[in-house]
Amino acid sequence: MGARRYLLSKVLQALLTLVFILAFNFFLFRVIPGNPAQILARNKLLPKEAVEELERDFGLKESLPRQFQLYVADTFSGNFGISYTFRVPVRQAIAERIWPTVLLVGVSTILSTVLGLLIGIYGAWKRGSAFDLSSLGFALVTYSMPEFWLGILLLIAFAGGVGVFPSLFPTGGIETPGADYTGLAHYTDVLNHMFLPALTLALAYIGEYALIVRSSLLDVMGEDYVTTARAKGLREGLVLRRHVVPNAMLPTVTLAALNLGFIVSGAITVETVFSWPGLGLLSYEALRAPDYPLLQGLFLLFSGAVIVANLIADIVYGYLDPRVREA
Amino acid sequence: MIRVFKRTAWVVVLVLLTALVAVPAAYGQSDGNGEADEDDKLVFTSGDDNDLDSMNPFVGVEAPAYLMYSLNYDLLVNFSTEDLSPSPGLAESWETSEDGLTWTFKIREGVEWHDGEPFTSEDVRYTYQRVLDEKIGSYIDYLSLIDTIEAPDDTTLIIKTKKPTTQLLSAYVYIVPEHIWSKIDEKELKTFENFPNPVGTGAFQVVEWKKGQFFRMEANEDYWGGDPNIDEFTYRIFNNEDALVQALKAGEIDFADTLGANLYDSLENTSGINVNEASIPSFEEIGFNTGADATIKDSDGHPALKDPEVRRAMAMAIDKDVLVDRIQRGHATPGSTLVPPSIPFYHYEPSEEEVLPFDPEAANQMLDDAGYEDTDDDGIREMPGGGDSLVFRYFVRSEENSTRNASEFISGWLKDIGIGTEVQALTDSKLTDVIYNGKYDMFHWGWYPDPDPDFILSVMSCGQRPPDGIWSDSFYCDEEYDSMYQEQKTLLDLDERAEVIKEMQRMVYEDAPYVILYYDKNLQAYSDEWTGFVQQPTDGGDMLAAYGPFSYISIRPASAESGSTDDSEGISPAVWIAIIAGVVLVAVVGTMVRRRVGEEDRA
Numbered sequence: 052m053g054a055r056r057y058l059l060s061k062v063l064q065a066l067l068t069l070v071f072i073l074a075f076n077f078f079l080f081r082v083i084p085g086n087p088a089q090i091l092a093r094n095k096l097l098p099k100e101a102v103e104e105l106e107r108d109f110g111l112k113e114s115l116p117r118q119f120q121l122y123v124a125d126t127f128s129g130n131f132g133i134s135y136t137f138r139v140p141v142r143q144a145i146a147e148r149i150w151p152t153v154l155l156v157g158v159s160t161i162l163s164t165v166l167g168l169l170i171g172i173y174g175a176w177k178r179g180s181a182f183d184l185s186s187l188g189f190a191l192v193t194y195s196m197p198e199f200w201l202g203i204l205l206l207i208a209f210a211g212g213v214g215v216f217p218s219l220f221p222t223g224g225i226e227t228p229g230a231d232y233t234g235l236a237h238y239t240d241v242l243n244h245m246f247l248p249a250l251t252l253a254l255a256y257i258g259e260y261a262l263i264v265r266s267s268l269l270d271v272m273g274e275d276y277v278t279t280a281r282a283k284g285l286r287e288g289l290v291l292r293r294h295v296v297p298n299a300m301l302p303t304v305t306l307a308a309l310n311l312g313f314i315v316s317g318a319i320t321v322e323t324v325f326s327w328p329g330l331g332l333l334s335y336e337a338l339r340a341p342d343y344p345l346l347q348g349l350f351l352l353f354s355g356a357v358i359v360a361n362l363i364a365d366i367v368y369g370y371l372d373p374r375v376r377e378a
Numbered sequence: 379m380i381r382v383f384k385r386t387a388w389v390v391v392l393v394l395l396t397a398l399v400a401v402p403a404a405y406g407q408s409d410g411n412g413e414a415d416e417d418d419k420l421v422f423t424s425g426d427d428n429d430l431d432s433m434n435p436f437v438g439v440e441a442p443a444y445l446m447y448s449l450n451y452d453l454l455v456n457f458s459t460e461d462l463s464p465s466p467g468l469a470e471s472w473e474t475s476e477d478g479l480t481w482t483f484k485i486r487e488g489v490e491w492h493d494g495e496p497f498t499s500e501d502v503r504y505t506y507q508r509v510l511d512e513k514i515g516s517y518i519d520y521l522s523l524i525d526t527i528e529a530p531d532d533t534t535l536i537i538k539t540k541k542p543t544t545q546l547l548s549a550y551v552y553i554v555p556e557h558i559w560s561k562i563d564e565k566e567l568k569t570f571e572n573f574p575n576p577v578g579t580g581a582f583q584v585v586e587w588k589k590g591q592f593f594r595m596e597a598n599e600d601y602w603g604g605d606p607n608i609d610e611f612t613y614r615i616f617n618n619e620d621a622l623v624q625a626l627k628a629g630e631i632d633f634a635d636t637l638g639a640n641l642y643d644s645l646e647n648t649s650g651i652n653v654n655e656a657s658i659p660s661f662e663e664i665g666f667n668t669g670a671d672a673t674i675k676d677s678d679g680h681p682a683l684k685d686p687e688v689r690r691a692m693a694m695a696i697d698k699d700v701l702v703d704r705i706q707r708g709h710a711t712p713g714s715t716l717v718p719p720s721i722p723f724y725h726y727e728p729s730e731e732e733v734l735p736f737d738p739e740a741a742n743q744m745l746d747d748a749g750y751e752d753t754d755d756d757g758i759r760e761m762p763g764g765g766d767s768l769v770f771r772y773f774v775r776s777e778e779n780s781t782r783n784a785s786e787f788i789s790g791w792l793k794d795i796g797i798g799t800e801v802q803a804l805t806d807s808k809l810t811d812v813i814y815n816g817k818y819d820m821f822h823w824g825w826y827p828d829p830d831p832d833f834i835l836s837v838m839s840c841g842q843r844p845p846d847g848i849w850s851d852s853f854y855c856d857e858e859y860d861s862m863y864q865e866q867k868t869l870l871d872l873d874e875r876a877e878v879i880k881e882m883q884r885m886v887y888e889d890a891p892y893v894i895l896y897y898d899k900n901l902q903a904y905s906d907e908w909t910g911f912v913q914q915p916t917d918g919g920d921m922l923a924a925y926g927p928f929s930y931i932s933i934r935p936a937s938a939e940s941g942s943t944d945d946s947e948g949i950s951p952a953v954w955i956a957i958i959a960g961v962v963l964v965a966v967v968g969t970m971v972r973r974r975v976g977e978e979d980r981a
Contacts, residue, residue: 137589138432138569147589203620211624222625228592228612229421239951323617328591332617336590339777341807 057369065362072354077122080347081115126351132344136336141348144333151225152322152329155245156314159252164307166253167260172299174261175268176291186261194258199320202251206324209247220247223326248325252317256310263306267299274298301372308364312357422908422933423612424633424922425622429590434572435552436514441826442613445923449595449611449930451552451578454483454502454535457925459914462721462829464547468502468579469535478542478870479525483535489602491555492577499529504556506537512564519833520549523867541868544875548830550925553579581606581927591615603927607910607934626651626903633904633922639707642901655709656900656913656920659718662781662824663892664696664788670816670853673843677816679853682761682768687748689890691741693734695795696788702896705784709901713894715883716838717831720897720915723872724831726880728887741795752796759796769798770819773812776803781822784895788822813851814844823851824898829925831879832867838886839863852891859885909936 113121125131131141170190174183193201210222221227225244232240271277272295280294281287318331326332330349337345430443435451438444455472458465469483485499506527509517523545525538537546555577562570576584581603582595592614597606614631616622623641626634627648637645645651666689667679682688698712711719714733719725728734749762759768772789774781782803789799799820804812812818827834840855841847862882869875886892900920904911912929913919922929 136431138571203618206621206624210621211627222621222628222630223616223618224591224614228423228588228614229586229594229610235951239954242954324621326591326615326617326621328588332590335617339805341805 054369058366061362061365061369065358068358069355072351072358073123073126074119076347076350076354077119079350080343081118131348131351134337134345135342136345137342141344144345145330145348145352148328148330148333151327152315152318152331154241155248155252155322155327155329156311156318158245159249159256160307160310160314162249162253163256164260164303167257168264168303170257171261171264172268172291172296175265175272178269183265187265190258190261190265192258193254194262196255197320198251198255198317199324201255202248202321202324205247205251220244225328244325244327248321248327251321251324252314255317256314259310260303260306264299264303267302268295271295271298297371301368304364304367304371308357308360311360312353315353315356419609420607420935421610421612422608422633422930423614423631424635425614425616425625425631426635427616427619427622429615430593432571433576433584433587434567434570435554436509436517436567437570441923445613446584446593446595447552448580448923448925449582449927450576450580450584451554452580453551453926454549454553455547457548457829457914459912459916459926459928461723461915462925468497468553472547474870479539481537481539481546483537485533485535486602487533489579490600491557491579492575492583492598493555495555495557496532497555497579498532499535500532501556502535502553503527503529504560505551505553508559509551512567514567517549517551519836520545520551542870543868544870544872545832545867548828548832550828550830581931582611601931604931606927606931608930611930623903626905629905632908633902635900635902635922637901637903639709639901642709642903643707645903650906651903652906654902654904654913654921655918656902657720657918658826658898658900658920659720659829660824660826660900661713661718661894661897662822663713663894664692664820664822665813665852665892666692666820666890667816667818668852668854668891670843672853672855674816674845679816680766680768680770680819682750682766683770683819685748686889687744688750688768689893690734690888691744691748691795692792692797693890693893694737694741694744695791695797696893696895697736697791698895699736701784701787704787705780706896706898710896710898713896715887715894716827716834716892717879717883718827718897720919721827721829721831724876724879726883726887728884732884732888734887734890738791738794745795750796757793757796758798767798768796769800772799772801773809773818773821774801774803775809775823776805784822816844816853821851822895835863835866835879835882838882838891854886854889854891856885856889907936908933910934 129142131145133139134141134144137144170186174186177183206222209219221244223244226232226237226240227244230240277290277294280290285293315331318329319334320331321327322329322331323335330352333345334349336342337349426442428440428442430438430446431440432438432443433446433450435443435447438447453467454469456465456467457463466486468486468489470486472481472483474481483499483502485502486497489497491497506521506524508514509521510524523539523541523543525540527538528536530536539546558577573584573587579602581598581601583598585594585596587593592612594613595611597609597611599605614625616625619638619641622631622634623637623645625631626645634645642653642655646653666683667677668689669684670677670679702708702710702712714728715726717724717726719727745759750759750768751762752758753760753764756767760766761768770792772785774785776782782801785799785801789801792799809821809823813821825834825837836842837849838852838854838856839847839850839860840857841860842850843853843855844850859882862878862885866875866878866882869878902921904921910932911921912932913921914925914928
């Protein structure tokens with residue numbers, strides 16, 4: 052009973068946030084100065100009549116409440132307007148670019164959480180050891196490094212080739228232009244192109260996970276029930292696995308969900324460095340224009356993704372920690 | 379339960395081990411075949427930082443779009459590689475009547491569109507007529523004097539003009555096939571993508587376009603101007619210039635275009651890479667709001683800038699040599715007049731008496747004499763009779779860091795003559811907006827004029843002032859200038875035309891609606907495995923994307939072995955499979971060992 056209520060309240064909260072974002076998004080893009088139809092038209096040398104036609108097409112002649120009504124209706128039917136720069140529906144522009152980002156962010160998230168967890172757990176367990184000290188140093192360095200800078204360093208070292216080292220990986224893009232690879236060759240081509248950007252993003256977040264996991268593990272290790280477990284004569288490995296890690300996992304779950312937003316913003320810089328054709332690069336191109344309909348669609352998608360990730364984290368939290376769902 | 383898991387785990391390990399051996403072996407075979415195909419094709423790849431905006435030649439405005447048009451389409455009259463003078467294009471030859479009003483073009487025979495349809499004079503008539511009928515923005519100015527167009531037979535085109543003009547010989551209008559474009563009505567024209575399969579008569583045709591990533595063009599073996607040596611041309615987009623340079627060094631691309639000065643300098647002594655400092659018709663200027671209130675009601679330009687004396691004094695306060703040195707790292711020449719020196723026939727260089735030298739003292743004196751004095755002793759001059767301070771809003775481009783860097787010098791120099799500035803960086807579209815509404819005092823931007831000076835001269839004409847016009851960004855307007863502008867369009871004698879055009883430049887230089895800071899260069903770098911580039915103009919011009927497909931037709935590998943770029947960057951599939959299988963193996967074995975230990979614990 053408690054579990055269902057917990058779930059329901061969390062879903063409701065998420066929906067409310069989404070509605071707020073929806074409204075916020077509408078007003079945000081209308082307080083930005085400049086008449087979009089004019090910006091669009093003058094860049095492309097359209098006559099006055101065409102500008103008026105555009106204003107009609109974009110619904111800019113309607114009153115603000117009516118515009119909001121149209122906007123909500125359009126959003127729910129998946130219509131986000133036409134991108135200024137790509138001249139295709141925003142939905143299409145986003146759909147073309149979404150999978151590269153899901154792939155890149157997915158792989159680097161898995162890599163950074165798994166490796167970060169392992170490093171953090173081992174470091175905490177062997178606190179003060181050479182491994183702990185060196186991993187702590189590594190974590191602090193990569194955590195504080197800006198992604199784009201790390202990306203450029205990796206690019207110069209592994210794609211351009213430094214000194215006697217040959218260039219190992221491609222410098223940009225998601226596939227070799229004109230190669231027309233199929234099957235396995237295509238997958239490895241993409242894998243090769245993904246290696247450096249994924250490594251950059253993973254490195255940038257491993258440190259954070261390692262640090263958080265390590266410190267929460269150290270907290271838990273000081274608890275009485277851990278001492279009790281030891282007193283019962285349990286092997287050290289078992290104490291760690293059964294009593295310490297599950298309790299220390301909780302902050303990590305929150306972190307992973309919260310990080311999704313940061314990884315997306317990290318993807319903007321990393322995708323730009325490596326010309327990776329994903330949503331991050333799309334955001335950069337949209338900002339450069341500026342392409343308001345596209346930006347609006349991207350904002351909505353990003354905020355939606357963060358809300359959903361948090362919802363999932365809340366649900367997982369409920370399962371991991373009975374206190375939460377019963378409270 | 380645990381036993382079942384154990385058995386499954388062993389099966390997984392076994393399968394993985396088999397895969398580890400079998401798949402790479404099988405792949406190795408097909409891989410060999412695949413690469414053989416790849417090597418047969420001779421591909422030339424260039425890299426730049428910008429995608430094309432549209433493959434529709436009536437819509438696109440970005441430089442890469444014009445590159446694609448120049449390869450996929452043809453002009454009626456080409457710009458020669460030597461000096462950009464008119465040379466045969468789709469028209470083999472032409473003649474004018476004595477009164478200069480009737481032009482007869484002899485159209486090339488036997489040319490085919492990419493889809494195999496024959497090309498005739500009717501296609502040219504159709505294209506020009508359509509531009510005229512629909513007043514297509516980027517093209518109409520080249521054809522504005524046309525009265526009637528006729529195509530009496532397949533190889534003859536007769537154009538009558540309203541006034542005598544040589545305009546038609548520099549008409550930068552790409553010829554499109556009537557059999558395709560006549561199906562696209564006026565409304566659709568603006569949104570027509572012209573992709574896939576854009577049909578032209580050009581030396582190449584687009585076969586693939588991944589927006590924001592690359593486009594590929596295949597050579598047209600039957601091209602009337604010669605079968606290109608390369609089989610394919612790939613244009614790759616890099617969103618980061620460091621990556622572009624690394625790609626060139628690694629051999630992923632063969633040519634890097636429009637490089638920044640820093641990276642260009644770093645490539646100058648790299649082995650295997652050649653560099654070229656191409657002189658191009660391009661300049662950067664400080665533009666002033668010389669009186670937007672004449673055409674725009676709620677504009678708010680500073681009144682002092684309406685006075686040519688103030689603008690001249692500002693021109694004399696700016697040390698162009700320092701800007702060339704510090705901002706462009708020496709890869710530019712100090713600027714003077716509207717038509718760049720890379721178009722030597724029309725360029726005007728001010729004489730010794732006319733030149734406004736760098737001389738802050740003289741500039742101060744000029745402002746003193748004109749009555750702009752610092753009445754409240756704050757180091758900034760006021761309007762004559764003690765009005766507003768001479769503090770100008772000075773906009774630079776957030777897209778172009780060099781404008782921001784230049785502003786630090788320029789603001790300092792203006793301070794030295796008692797003029798204050800408020801520097802603000804704007805995006806290009808915002809800056810366009812601000813200029814269009816006359817809400818600015820000065821800005822830093824640039825132009826890349828056509829080979830024919832008509833366009834850049836039109837920028838200073840009264841008719842181009844917003845809101846009725848588009849291109850004026852200084853709101854300069856002078857009747858005498860305008861009448862000369864109309865006159866130069868109608869002069870058939872090119873020397874006479876050059877005289878008028880030079881006089882126009884002299885006038886604009888003296889009135890200083892612009893301070894032209896420098897003529898910049900296109901910094902290019904390329905792999906020494908390639909040769910056969912055609913520079914346009916021959917003397918120090920662009921090696922690739924100038925005005926026509928010439929270089930792309932003639933480029934070839936420097937030796938038999940070189941030229942084919944190493945396509946297979948990265949780790950081979952076999953190694954990837956080994957790595958992934960290895961990771962999974964370790965994970966599975968690790969879990970199994972742990973399970974075992976767990977069992978013992980429980981026992």
